[in-house]
Structures are given as structure tokens and as C-alpha cells.
Amino acid sequence: MKKYLIRVAKYLVYFFVLLGTMVLIMESMKSEAFKDFNPGMIKTYLLIGVAFSFIFPLIGFGKRSIHLNRTFADDRQQVEKIMDAIGFVKESEEGYILNYRYKNGMKKFFMLYEDTVTINSTENPIVVSGPLKEIRRMKLMFDEYLNKSED
Numbered sequence: 001m002k003k004y005l006i007r008v009a010k011y012l013v014y015f016f017v018l019l020g021t022m023v024l025i026m027e028s029m030k031s032e033a034f035k036d037f038n039p040g041m042i043k044t045y046l047l048i049g050v051a052f053s054f055i056f057p058l059i060g061f062g063k064r065s066i067h068l069n070r071t072f073a074d075d076r077q078q079v080e081k082i083m084d085a086i087g088f089v090k091e092s093e094e095g096y097i098l099n100y101r102y103k104n105g106m107k108k109f110f111m112l113y114e115d116t117v118t119i120n121s122t123e124n125p126i127v128v129s130g131p132l133k134e135i136r137r138m139k140l141m142f143d144e145y146l147n148k149s150e151d
Contacts, residue, residue: 004057010112012053019045061114064135065125066142069149072096072121079119082141086134088117096122 027033068075080090087107088100098119102108108115117130117138128135 007057007061007112007114008053010114011056012049014112015049015052016045019049060132061130062132062135063127063129064132064139065127066139067125069146071124072126076121078145079142082138082145083117085141086137088134091116096120 027037072079083090083100087103089103091099091101093099098121100117100119102111102115111131115131115134117128117134120127120129128138
């Protein structure tokens with residue numbers, strides 16, 4: 001719950017900074033800036049921003065299971081190659097839990113430093129948590145590896 005609330009706050013600030021920048025740019029391009037600006041739209045912008053900041057962390061982050069044909073120890077080297085190919089570097093390892101973060105600082109910035117992917121390898125299937133887009137990419141690459149190893 002704590003992570004969720006932090007993400008809500010980050011995305012709320014992100015949305016309003018992005019929206020404010022766009023409004024300033026669009027209004028400054030007019031011959032008379034803010035002449036026909038409708039202050040009543042601010043309530044609508046606030047409502048959209050709050051809705052976005054509460055909904056996006058729910059649909060953008062999560063956990064997924066990845067089934068392995070062998071043990072994690074057998075496929076560990078391949079998992080590390082896949083994470084490196086996606087652009088992640090291992091941040092920490094605590095027993096059966098591996099934490100990865102992006103190498104690229106710009107990617108981290110655009111993800112608002114919510115780029116941690118955690119792999120829990122205590123059992124098969126392994127449980128991967130983090131940004132769903134990155135988990136899907138990892139799962140597809142790992143499935144491709146498993147298909148090649150079966151052939």
C-alpha cells in the first residue's frame with residue numbers, strides 16, 4: 001500500500017507538470033496569451049489528473065509467474081542475459097530474491113524511478129514483480145529461449 005501511495009503522488013505531480021507545460025506552450029503560441037483561456041477547465045484537468053494518478057499504478061505495475069522447464073539455478077545465467085538485453089543491471093541479491101534496475105538514467109527518469117524488477121525464485125514458477133511492460137518483455141524473451149532449448 002505504501003508503494004502504491006508513493007506512485008500515486010509521483011504520477012499526480014508528473015501529470016500536472018506535463019499538463020502545465022503543454023498549456024503554457026500552447027498559450028504562448030497565441031498572439032494574445034491566455035486571452036480565451038477557460039479557468040473552468042481547471043476542475044476538469046484536476047479530475048483527470050487525480051483519476052490518472054490513482055488508476056495508472058494499478059494497471060502499470062504487478063506480479064506475473066514465469067514457468068520454467070528446469071530449476072532456476074539451471075536457467076539463472078539465461079535470466080541474467082535476458083535482463084541485460086532488456087537494459088537492466090542487478091541491483092541486489094538477497095537469498096532467492098533478485099532486484100534489477102535500468103542502466104539508462106533517462107529511462108529511469110521517465111519511469112519516475114519506479115523501474116525495479118524483482119524476481120523471487122524460491123519455487124517454480126518464479127514470480128516477477130515490477131512494471132508490467134518490462135515483465136511482459138522478459139516473459140516473451142524467456143519463452144523464446146525455452147522454445148529454442150526444447151528444439
